[in-house]
Amino acid sequence: MILNKLQATTLLLILGFVSPFFAQNELTKKPVRTEQITPILKKSFREDHCPQRVQGGGTKIYNGFMQFNGAMDGNRQVDPQIAVGGGYVLHATNSGLIIYDKKGIYIDGVSQNCFNKGIDPKMFFDPHNKVFGFDLWNPWDKEKKKPVNISISRSDNPSKGWNIYPVPAPNGVDGGGIGFSKKWIGYSFPGGNEKTFVLRMKDAKKGKLATVYHFEGSLGHPVFTQDNIDDLYFFHLTPEEFIITKVTDDENGDPIAKVVSKTKHNLEHTNYPPKSPQKDTDQLTSSGDRNPKNLVFQNGCIWFSHAINYNDRSAVQWHQIKTDGTIVQTGLIENEDTNYIQTTIAVNKNNDVLIGFQETNANMFISPRLAYRFASDPLGTVRDIVNLGNGKGATNGTSWGDYSGSVIDGDNLTDLWTIQSITNKTGRGETVIVKVPFKK
Secondary structure: OOOOHHHHHHHHHHHOOOOHHHHHHOOOEOOOEEEEEOOEEEOOOOOOOOOOOOOOEEEEEEOOEEEEEOOOOOOOEOOOEEEEEOOEEEEEEOOEEEEEEOOOOEEEEEOHHHHOOOEEEEEEEEOOOOEEEEEEEOOOOOOOOOOEEEEEEOOOOOOOOEEEEEEOOOOOOOOOEEEEOOOEEEEEOOOOOEOEEEEEHHHHHHOOOEEEEEEOEOOOEEOEEOOOOOOEEEEEEOOOEEEEEEEEEOOOOOEEEEEEEEEEOOOOOOOOOOOEOOOOOOOOEOOOOOOOOOEEEEOOEEEEEEEEEEOOEEEEEEEEEEOOOOEEEEEEEOOOOOEEEEEEEEEOOOOOEEEEEEEEEOOEEEEEEEEEEOOOOOOOOOOOOEEOOOOOOOOOOOOOEOOOEEEEEOOOOOOEEEEEEEEOOOOOEEEEEEEEOOOO
């Protein structure tokens, strides 16, 4: 008897040869439902009813790199993000949004209440469609829909019009991750049975009624697909495997999800990092997440960094991976005398890399750092760590961050930027924004 693929998989599953996750995901997934979302149309970034939020600026050169302040009024959970394009730097925290030009001059700012409210921002600049995008998750709405507000600018000028798509996520339990490709916007979040949805970028840019496609389970973390392609990649890191999925078109132009690869990574260090010490206190602080907070698809590869447990302290690990799951290079940033936490990665069109993170130990307050490499450097290596400032006080609780941001310059596709938190004298989070220029 000749078994087809589904019959063979079912038999192997019954016999215990294939994990349930693999059996479920080796077949193509179609959306389990769709819904139509009417956008909230904003004529400008800061409309008349929105108070102006003034934060940051003050450009200077620090350790050889241009730096300016972002938001300075944060708590321990700043959640700082940036996106760069159109001549602008768009900045977000849990307290609101700010626009600077690329020289660090303040332009405008608003509370997140002016974008239908929410927390846990993640943001991007899409170089294909020349738009900014970000999400805000609102778990406190009166209707109990817990909408994920997906906001897309109508142009590469973030001070002008925006379209906000409030996608209900009533079973959501936390903010998720956002990603993009030339054609799709994707979002995955924890909670409920449907943990991933996608919508078309062209509809969101034009402010049209948008069809949102919901997938059962999670497809993984959506990726910043910087290559000029329609497909949107998702990535899932397990203790044993890389699982790479892409959303592509079926014969009708509707989205379907296909598992591209499921590969054992054989990485020795993938466990969650331990909490890290800080100066002048016994209070340990969160080091970040073994799961990457941003991923980049550049030149046919997926890149990410994450905080991991290395010899019982927090270290930064980073990777370049082919879509078949093969590791091109892996690097480790560690020091036996300190802890590196809250990391993100940025990669340019030449495969030059910036890795942003923070440093803390028993003799140091939480302080911003970066490392970078040129594509021609030996595989798996970075150059010396760059000090971006020194923290001034200890946090008073475990939660910190909860993440940072590192991105490509969407105008020239070569320069890389990062935003990192730094503690002030009271242990609250402030931010620094740094540009790392690379040759074209």
